[in-house]
Amino acid sequence: MQKDIKNMPITKHLIAPSVLAADFAKLYDDIQMINNSEADWFHIDIMDGVFVPNISFGFPVMQAIAKYATKPLDVHLMIVDPDRYLKNCKDSGASMITVHYEACTHLHRTLAAIKELGCKAGVALNPHTPVSLLADVIRDIDLVLVMSVNPGFGGQKFIERTYDKVKALRALAAGVNDSLLIEIDGGVTLQNAASLLQAGANVLVAGSFVFNAADSMETIKKLKAVDYTLRSV
Numbered sequence: 001m002q003k004d005i006k007n008m009p010i011t012k013h014l015i016a017p018s019v020l021a022a023d024f025a026k027l028y029d030d031i032q033m034i035n036n037s038e039a040d041w042f043h044i045d046i047m048d049g050v051f052v053p054n055i056s057f058g059f060p061v062m063q064a065i066a067k068y069a070t071k072p073l074d075v076h077l078m079i080v081d082p083d084r085y086l087k088n089c090k091d092s093g094a095s096m097i098t099v100h101y102e103a104c105t106h107l108h109r110t111l112a113a114i115k116e117l118g119c120k121a122g123v124a125l126n127p128h129t130p131v132s133l134l135a136d137v138i139r140d141i142d143l144v145l146v147m148s149v150n151p152g153f154g155g156q157k158f159i160e161r162t163y164d165k166v167k168a169l170r171a172l173a174a175g176v177n178d179s180l181l182i183e184i185d186g187g188v189t190l191q192n193a194a195s196l197l198q199a200g201a202n203v204l205v206a207g208s209f210v211f212n213a214a215d216s217m218e219t220i221k222k223l224k225a226v227d228y229t230l231r232s233v
């Protein structure tokens with residue numbers, strides 16, 4: 001069942017723990033931890049072993065998560081030909097569906113199809129993909145997911161170049177899509193969170209930093225409490 005994201009004002013940055021880093025043998029406990037924490041969304045990484053060199057989990061697992069999650073599912077599709085699976089994804093409980101720029105031949109059409117399903121439409125950029133390639137669709141996007149590692153695995157090192165990409169993206173959206181959500185995915189920690197938010201990001205995904213912590217709920221609380229002054233573009 002899709003969680004309602006209408007009328008969800010963004011007054012503070014959002015935290016989206018990545019379920020990829022959860023303990024799949026006790027997934028229910030980790031879902032409840034996220035439900036009870038200050039996290040805003042569940043980040044769901046779907047990998048096909050073709051677009052990325054790894055396979056995570058698919059829609060049956062996502063449906064099981066959706067059954068118990070009390071917060072919106074933010075789905076990151078790391079798959080080729082995502083158009084084939086958009087309806088499945090929505091029916092499995094997605095509120096936000098993000099496709100990779102590099103996997104879409106007709107991105108504008110794909111974004112329209114996601115919105116037609118009643119979901120927020122996101123585009124993910126690999127570290128090598130310049131922000132400027134979004135110039136002609138920036139108005140049509142609800143969320144841009146900036147990959148700050150190469151997609152496929154949790155626990156990788158954050159790529160420092162990401163800050164400049166976030167600033168460039170905020171500048172590209174200024175005046176035409178000021179409510180654009182900019183989400184950072186990969187290697188997010190308390191060390192880089194404030195700088196990312198200052199650069200213009202407003203959604204932080206965190207996988208291993210949350211789930212490898214001694215106290216995951218407390219770590220989410222700290223990420224949510226990060227203070228920053230929004231940089232003007």
Ligand code: DX5
Pocket residue numbers: 018020021043045076149150151152153154155156185186187188205206207208209
């Ligand atoms: C990587 C995934 C990420 C991953 C992040 O391809 O898209 O969402 O789970 O994990 P950390 O936070 O450990 O880098």
Ligand code: ZN
Pocket residue numbers: 018043044045076185205
């Ligand atoms: Zn992701």
